[in-house]
Amino acid sequence: TLTQVPTDKQKYLGFPGGMLKDSDDFMAKVAKVKPGAKITMMGTPEGGELKEPAEKVVFEEDLSPEEKARILKEKKIEVPPAGIKNLGNTCYMNATIQVLTSVKDLTNSIQAYEAPAADARDIDAVLTSQFKNVLGQLGSTTDAIMPLQFVMALRTRFPRFAEMQNGVHMQQDADECLRGLFNVFSNALPGGRV
Numbered sequence: 498t499l500t501q502v503p504t505d506k507q508k509y510l511g512f513p514g515g516m517l518k519d520s521d522d523f524m525a526k527v528a529k530v531k532p533g534a535k536i537t538m539m540g541t542p543e544g545g546e547l548k549e550p551a552e553k554v555v556f557e558e559d560l561s562p563e564e565k566a567r568i569l570k571e572k573k574i575e576v577p578p579a580g581i582k583n584l585g586n587t588c589y590m591n592a593t594i595q596v597l598t599s600v601k602d603l604t605n606s607i608q609a610y611e612a613p614a615a616d617a618r619d620i621d622a623v624l625t626s627q628f629k630n631v632l633g634q635l636g637s638t639t640d641a642i643m644p645l646q647f648v649m650a651l652r653t654r655f656p657r658f659a660e661m662q663n664g665v666h667m668q669q670d671a672d673e674c675l676r677g678l679f680n681v682f683s684n685a686l687p688g689g690r691v
Contacts (some may be wrong), residue, residue, distance in 0.1 A: 500540070502542050505536060506589075507540045510537040511536040511537050562638040565638075586665065586667060587666070590651060592677045593634075593678065594631060594647075596675070597628075603682070606682075608633075612625070623650050624653075624654050624678075624685075630644075647652075651677075654677070
């Protein structure tokens with residue numbers, strides 16, 4: 498055929514009474530067409546049929562946050578920063594963590610940190626190790642993380658961050674948290690320089 502659409506795959510629109518069906522009397526339908534009317538033929542030409550994609554299509558919405566982060570890193574695209582869930586008035590701590598993650602010299606030192614053996618580990622070593630874990634979590638997902646062990650270690654090292662009022666943790670100051678963490682890292686990191 499002129500269109501290369503097989504006759505059994507052709508559909509015609511524009512005839513009076515709707516689409517032309519196999520059971521219709523073609524000549525009777527043609528006789529009812531008004532001069533100047535448009536008739537549309539639809540169909541898939543031979544060789545133009547839809548085929549399965551050669552490679553499975555994966556949509557971003559179907560990826561887990563970890564898979565998104567991994568793919569972005571593989572393609573050397575900057576991974577958007579992950580969020581940190583508020584664990585009950587911990588916004589001061591979340592803001593401090595976000596600021597510290599942007600200080601590359603510090604994060605490199607923390608990621609290279611090797612905690613002492615369990616019997617020689619003090620709370621500063623525990624808190625530094627927990628911060629290292631938080632850095633790992635933030636770098637491996639695009640979703641919000643929940644740093645429960647870090648906040649527990651922070652509240653153990655700095656009891657004022659564990660203070661409660663009316664059954665909820667009190668709001669705290671990010672500057673105090675930042676200064677406290679600098680002291681902890683100075684004590685825990687080799688050379689004591691932060």
